Amino acid sequence: MKSYYIIILFLSFTVQAQVGVGTVSPQNDLHVAGGIRIDDAPNGTNYDAQNRLLARDSNGDIVNVTIDQAVENVGIPQLAFNAKFGSGGNVFFSDCVPCASGQERRFHLELPQININNTSLIELVDPTGTTVLGDEYFEIKKAGFYRFEVNSTVAISGSSTFFINLYLNNLKLSGTTETDSFRIFGGIPRGSVNSPVSVPFYATDIRYYDLGDQVHLGLKAAVVEGAGSRELFSILPIDATYIAQITITKY
Structure with missing residues (x-):
């Protein structure tokens, strides 16, 4: 009974640290090996569009970029x-x-x-x-x-x-x-x-x-x-x- 209780605590700690969906070796707090679908999301503001765009870096991690970075990298004057x-x-x-x-x-x-x-x-x-x-x-x-x-x-x-x-x-x-x-x-x-x-x-x-x-x-x-x-x-x-x-x- 004591051994079973210790295992539960260990599993709980692992879930709180990193979660993998479709992978057994997550590389971030949430690691999804596959697509992501969101059916509904709150509306943003113009400020959100200028300062908090989401992008995928070379490692696959989701990062924030500014609108200037986005425009510069796609070559728009x-x-x-x-x-x-x-x-x-x-x-x-x-x-x-x-x-x-x-x-x-x-x-x-x-x-x-x-x-x-x-x-x-x-x-x-x-x-x-x-x-x-x-x-x-x-x-x-x-x-x-x-x-x-x-x-x-x-x-x-x-x-x-x-x-x-x-x-x-x-x-x-x-x-x-x-x-x-x-x-x-x-x-x-x-x-x-x-x-x-x-x-x-x-x-x-x-x-x-x-x-x-x-x-x-x-x-x-x-x-x-x-x-x-x-x-x-x-x-x-x-x-x-x-x-x-x-x-x-x-x-």
Whole structure:
């Protein structure tokens, strides 16, 4: 009778530790060697969908994953940042009068109207606030391929030919600066070099960035020719409108 009582206690302890269904050697608290069916389950919330998705790891264990992890691993592009700039009299970049070849005008990413900023992927940093315009940059929070898209307008005068490049200066953790540039405007026929001409532009660039990279954006006068002061202007907004938009997507 005493032996029988001891066996019952041992079996009870085993059931509480690990339970195997379809297997005699469970590898977790509950180990099912086969399918699982649930006829009814409580409704979740949007927060549940974003933060408590269930997945099966390489061992077969059920684990929690975030929506970002799920989207990243199936290759769906993620909108990391989208904002409008240059409201209420704030220009998008500094004017240059005159503009020299190779002169860079950093974008003023001040007071953005942000539609989305997934700070787990990328973050807009303004190290000096409004003290220094043009020192703002984007810091990469998760390595990967990113597409930068810029919509704005430039005004040009004083030159029969005016080539402008979009510059992405990437300051890496090692202290090395990597520069990526491409032509966004190649000049237009001029009737008078003294009359400014406003030209909308759209620029996009995609490349791989490492964790901690700091990306500065700006325009650079690649080639300027002709008489006059060779001026490059940032158009001022009217009232509360915006004059530029930046969209960043992670792939």
